[in-house]
Amino acid sequence: MKLVVMANKAKKQAKVKEPIRIRYKAISNGNQSIYLDYYYNGKREYEFLKLYLVPETSPEHKEANKATLKLANAIKAQRIVELQNNQHGFSSGGGKSKVHLIEYIKTIADKKRELAGGEERGSCQFYLSLAYHLKQYSGDRTSFKHIDKKYCMGFIEYIKTAKSMLNGNPLNENTQRQYIKRLASVINSAIADEMIPSNPFMQIKPEDIPKGHSAEVCYLTIDEVRSLIESYSFSSP
Numbered sequence: 001m002k003l004v005v006m007a008n009k010a011k012k013q014a015k016v017k018e019p020i021r022i023r024y025k026a027i028s029n030g031n032q033s034i035y036l037d038y039y040y041n042g043k044r045e046y047e048f049l050k051l052y053l054v055p056e057t058s059p060e061h062k063e064a065n066k067a068t069l070k071l072a073n074a075i076k077a078q079r080i081v082e083l084q085n086n087q088h089g090f091s092s093g094g095g096k097s098k099v100h101l102i103e104y105i106k107t108i109a110d111k112k113r114e115l116a117g118g119e120e121r122g123s124c125q126f127y128l129s130l131a132y133h134l135k136q137y138s139g140d141r142t143s144f145k146h147i148d149k150k151y152c153m154g155f156i157e158y159i160k161t162a163k164s165m166l167n168g169n170p171l172n173e174n175t176q177r178q179y180i181k182r183l184a185s186v187i188n189s190a191i192a193d194e195m196i197p198s199n200p201f202m203q204i205k206p207e208d209i210p211k212g213h214s215a216e217v218c219y220l221t222i223d224e225v226r227s228l229i230e231s232y233s234f235s236s237p
Contacts, residue, residue, distance in 0.1 A: 020079050022072055030055055034072045040083060047141050049075060075139070082146070099195055101142045105131045105186055130182050132165045133158070144190055149200040156180060156208060176210040 019040045024032040032053040038045040051072050056062045105127055112124035134142070137158040138151070159176045163169060171179075184201040191199060 018080065019083055020076050022076055024053065027052075034068070036076055036079060038079075047079075047139055049139050050136055078146075098143045098145060100140065101144060101147065101186075102131050102134060102140045104144075104190060104195070105134070108186065108189065126178070126182060129165060130179055130186075133162055133179060134183075136162070144195045147187065147196055147200060149203045152183070152200045152204060153208070155183060156204070156210075160210065173210040180209055 017039075019038065021037045021039075023035050023037045023046075025035060027033050034049050034051040034053065036047040036049065038047065049072055051068050053065050053068060054061050056065060109124050109127035109131070112127060134155070137155055138146075142151075159171065159179050162171050162176075164171060180201075184199060187196060187199045187201065190196045
């Protein structure tokens with residue numbers, strides 16, 4: 001009798017609807033775009049993860065889809081924990097911690113663009129590229145309460161295999177290191193603005209960060225700058 005009661009309880013627990021579900025949207029090239037469907041406190045929201053499933057026409061494609069789904073489920077699990085923490089009063093920081101990282105970087109890039117000259121122009125370009133890679137890594141809903149050592153370590157691993165948004169070439173170690181340093185700098189600015197209490201990069205060992213090598217400084221052409229700004233939209237889903 002006791003086993004029957006336990007089984008019934010397990011069935012009831014299994015029927016509990018999750019506040020976040022993984023959904024798929026077919027797109028024109030035959031792939032499927034993965035997004036999260038939030039339904040919480042009577043409200044529905046969607047988060048497009050910039051992750052895609054491809055037709056499984058080869059063993060490599062099957063393995064790629066498995067890895068993509070694993071990442072999507074990990075993001076979903078993280079978002080559920082965040083919702084539960086907020087529900088029980090365990091959210092980190094106040095209202096400022098809910099500011100999205102991408103939007104914060106946008107304000108920094110806008111300030112650099114206003115100065116619009118010399119090193120500041122190049123700095124604006126780099127912030128735009130950083131925002132692009134952060135969206136590729138974790139989507140555009142990441143707020144400062146999500147930024148911890150695990151998040152930063154994950155970004156380091158992502159950037160080691162990332163490709164340029166301009167030409168699709170792998171990033172060299174110097175560029176990888178610059179993206180990591182720039183993200184750490186953004187977090188330092190956020191500390192000053194009381195959006196996050198400390199910088200998780202202080203907990204990361206130097207050997208975990210790409211070393212980089214001495215290299216000649218290269219600048220983007222005017223056409224490349226325009227391409228970068230026009231191809232990246234902060235408000236895109």
